[in-house]
Structure formats: structure tokens, C-alpha cells
Amino acid sequence: MLKCIVAEDEALLSTALRRELAVAWPELAIVEVAEDGGAALEAIANHRPDVAFLDIRMPGLTGMEVAAAAADASPSTLVVFVTAYDQYAVDAFERGAVDYLLKPVTAERLAHTVARLRGRLAEAGRHAERASRMARDLLERFDPQPDEPLTWITASAGRGTRLILVDDVIYFRADNKYTVVATGEGDALLSRPIRDLLRQLDPRTFRQIHRSTIVNLRHVASVERDDSGKGCLRLRGRPDTLAVSQPCMAIFRAM
Incomplete structure (x- = not known):
């Protein structure tokens, strides 16, 4: 109407x-x-x-x-x-x-x-x-989906470079034109924007919960909701909590 x-x-x-x-x-x-x-x-x-x-x-x-x-x-x-x-x-x-x-x-x-x-x-x-x-x-013509999701990524950590198994990533967070890669062993920096990364991740495992955050569902310990409908994730292997936007809370309704 x-x-x-x-x-x-x-x-x-x-x-x-x-x-x-x-x-x-x-x-x-x-x-x-x-x-x-x-x-x-x-x-x-x-x-x-x-x-x-x-x-x-x-x-x-x-x-x-x-x-x-x-x-x-x-x-x-x-x-x-x-x-x-x-x-x-x-x-x-x-x-x-x-x-x-x-x-x-x-x-x-x-x-x-x-x-x-x-x-x-x-x-x-x-x-x-x-x-x-x-x-x-x-x-469909110029931006096809990759045939296989990412398995490994290389990211900067201090003066060195880390080879990280994607399954070990707990979450990705946007940082201007870069992306922070959060693992149980600490953070690394990926030199590509998060919007490009999302298209190469397995959607069964990685879900966008905020415009600046992608989480590995296997590392989610619990989800909490407030009265406004927004949420907060607690993680396995990290003390961080992650904010979930209201539209993305539908991902966790069954939890």
C-alpha cells in the first residue's frame, strides 16, 4: 500500500x-x-x-x-x-x-x-x-561468483606475513580500505576491502552481521538480544563481543 x-x-x-x-x-x-x-x-x-x-x-x-x-x-x-x-x-x-x-x-x-x-x-x-x-x-556478465570459496589467506602481522587457514578466522572487520582478520592467535591485516572478501567466503560458514563485520558461525558461543531487536555475539576463542544489526538478527533466530 x-x-x-x-x-x-x-x-x-x-x-x-x-x-x-x-x-x-x-x-x-x-x-x-x-x-x-x-x-x-x-x-x-x-x-x-x-x-x-x-x-x-x-x-x-x-x-x-x-x-x-x-x-x-x-x-x-x-x-x-x-x-x-x-x-x-x-x-x-x-x-x-x-x-x-x-x-x-x-x-x-x-x-x-x-x-x-x-x-x-x-x-x-x-x-x-x-x-x-x-x-x-x-x-551476471562481468562479476561472476568464484567456483570455490577461499581456503587460505595471507595477511600482514607486524613486519611479517601470516598464512591463515580461513576456518581458523573468527571474524573479519572492515578498517577503511583494509580488513582486520581476527583469529585465536591475534589479529592480522588484509589489504582488500571487506565487501570484496564476502563474495569469496563460504556462505554456509561466514555471515555478515553488520555492514563492517563478517563472523565465522563456528566460533559463535552465544547471542544476546536487546529490546530494540539488535544483538550481541559472544565468541569462542576471543574475549571480543560483536554487534549484530537488527536486520541480521534473523540469522540467529534458531539459536
Whole structure:
């Protein structure tokens, strides 16, 4: 379902707009209603809605200021300005607005706006699908997976070089353009980024638990969860604990 934010400081006008939207666009879910500019910008940043209907004159930030900031907070959000003053029309379209509605908003005029929004969203979806298909094709063509996972790696340790069996690695951690290799015998430094390394590791044994960390599942002693859904790993053979991002906690649900 498509998501929408409505920002309007006058309660009666806000209710009327939401009622008309429910009729004109039933599949559009209004996920939050804001009564001032600051709340509107926060709602857009939190929900990243498909559409935002913004009153131009609101307490705090104006609708124009909210739209300007929302371009960074949620670039894909389509903006429609709603106002009682027609002198802002030129500025509204210069801000990239899809449409500009004058109060009171009529059902006929809103239907026209909904049609324009549907068209823009459909066009964006087609572009995204084409881009995704092209990316998959390029990946398959120019970036094939290795036939066999890594077995050994050579990494720097002080002034020397260590030959390390991959099964002995407890975890890998990103360090700028390098990767720290953590084993039971200490750390070494690998001169390649962690994103390249991940593609050469056996996914049955090594899993990414954070954008900067890959862990060897055979060396995980226990996992702890906090109330926010994030986790922490305790390891066999190392005193370190490793943070697990919330999306990656699904790996350990069976533990």
C-alpha cells in the first residue's frame, strides 16, 4: 500500500482533505498527520512516504522549507502543496511539486491531482525495474561468483606475513580500505576491502552481521538480544563481543 503524509495546521481542513483522499485514492494510506512544519519534516524522514500533501503556511517551517529539506530526507517522496494563496504557485513548481491545490480543495480538482501522482509513481516504478534488471544482467556478465570459496589467506602481522587457514578466522572487520582478520592467535591485516572478501567466503560458514563485520558461525558461543531487536555475539576463542544489526538478527533466530 502506498504511504502518504498530510501536513495541515487547521483541523477542519485537514479532516476534509483526508476524507476526500479516501474517496479519490482508497489504496493510499495516510500514515501520519502533522500540524506544523517541523513535525511534517520528521514524519517524512521517518516514513519516507510516496506522497506528501503540504500546507504552505504552517507554524515553524513553511511547506516550501519542508519540501526543500525533504529532498534530502526522502528524495522519492512526491510533493503536492495545498494553500489558500495562489501567489506561491510558481515557487511551488520550482521546488519540484507535482501539483498545487487551492483551498477549499474540490473533489474534481483532487481527482486530477491523484491521476498525476499515479502517473508519476508508475513511471518511477518502470524506471526502477529497468535499472534493477540492467544491474542484474551486468552482475551476471562481468562479476561472476568464484567456483570455490577461499581456503587460505595471507595477511600482514607486524613486519611479517601470516598464512591463515580461513576456518581458523573468527571474524573479519572492515578498517577503511583494509580488513582486520581476527583469529585465536591475534589479529592480522588484509589489504582488500571487506565487501570484496564476502563474495569469496563460504556462505554456509561466514555471515555478515553488520555492514563492517563478517563472523565465522563456528566460533559463535552465544547471542544476546536487546529490546530494540539488535544483538550481541559472544565468541569462542576471543574475549571480543560483536554487534549484530537488527536486520541480521534473523540469522540467529534458531539459536
